[in-house]
Amino acid sequence: MIVRIDLGVVEFELRDLTTALVDKGLEDAVREAHRQAAVAALAQVEAARIGSRTCPECGETLTVAKTSKRTIGLLCGPVRVPVRTWGCGCGHTVRPLAGVLPKGRHSLALVERGLFLATMIGYQRSAETLSHLTAGEISHGTLQRLAKAEAARIDAPIAETTRELYVNGVQPDELAARDRSDTLVVAVHGGFVPDRATGYDFEAKCGVVYGLKAEVSKGRVELVDRVAYAGIETAEVFGQRMSAMAMEQGMLSAGRTILIGDGAGWIRRMAKDLFPDAVYVLDLYHLKHRIRQVFP
C-alpha cells in the first residue's frame, strides 16, 4: 500500500544564525513531524486493513467497540498510537493493528540499531548512544533481553550443523571451495569476563576461521572468507562447533589446516581431539611471552 502523509509546515526558532543550529533545529522539528506522521501512517494502515468495514462473519457493518492507546518506541522517540477494536452485533471482533504493531514496546528499526551498537559497546552505553543519535528510547535492560533472545536465533544454524556432524555423522556442506594448495587457518582464544550477576568470572571463547584464498565462482579467486564465532560454553561444545565451522570453510579439501592458540590446555586438547590433521601453532604473542619466561 502507498502511505501518503502531508508533513505540513515545519517551524522552529533559530536562536543564533549558524548552520549548526539550522541543522539541529530542523532535526528536532522533523522528529516532531515524524512522530505525528507515524500515528497518521498507522491510522492509514488500520483503515486499509479494516477495508469496507464489512463483518466477514455476517456481512453487517463493523463499528469501533473500543480504543486503547499503546506507546511504541520509534526512531523519532516514543509515540502514543490509538489501537481500535472493531466489533459487530454477531460477536465478531477484529483489531486491525494487532499484526502490524511490534510484539514488544519498540519498532524493529530501533531495536536493530540498538543491537548494532551492542555488538561494539556495552548495553548501558548503547542505550545512551541510541537516544543521543536517534531520540529513540530503549533501556539497557531491554537491549540485553533482546540480545539474549537474538542469541538463540544466531546460534541455531551452527548448533544444528554441529549436532548433525557429531550425533548423526553428517558432514557439513562446504561453503567455500578449496584445493590441496590452500591453507585454512583456525585461530582460537579464551578470555575471562567478570559476571556482574554472580561476581565471578566466566570464560568467553572465540575463534576465527579464514583461508588464504578461495574460489568464489568459476575462475574467480578471492579472500572472502573470514568467519568468526564466539560463545560462553564448555571447551567440548566450543571445539565441536569450531570444527564444524572449519569443515564448512573447506577444511577437508584444503591442503593443510593451521590451528593457532595461546597454549591453554583446552586448546591443545581441542587440537588433538578435533583437529587431528591440523598443525598446531602457538601464536606469536604468547610464543614471545613463553620465551621471556624461559630466558628472563
Ligand SMILES: [Zn+2]
Ligand atoms: Zn458480524
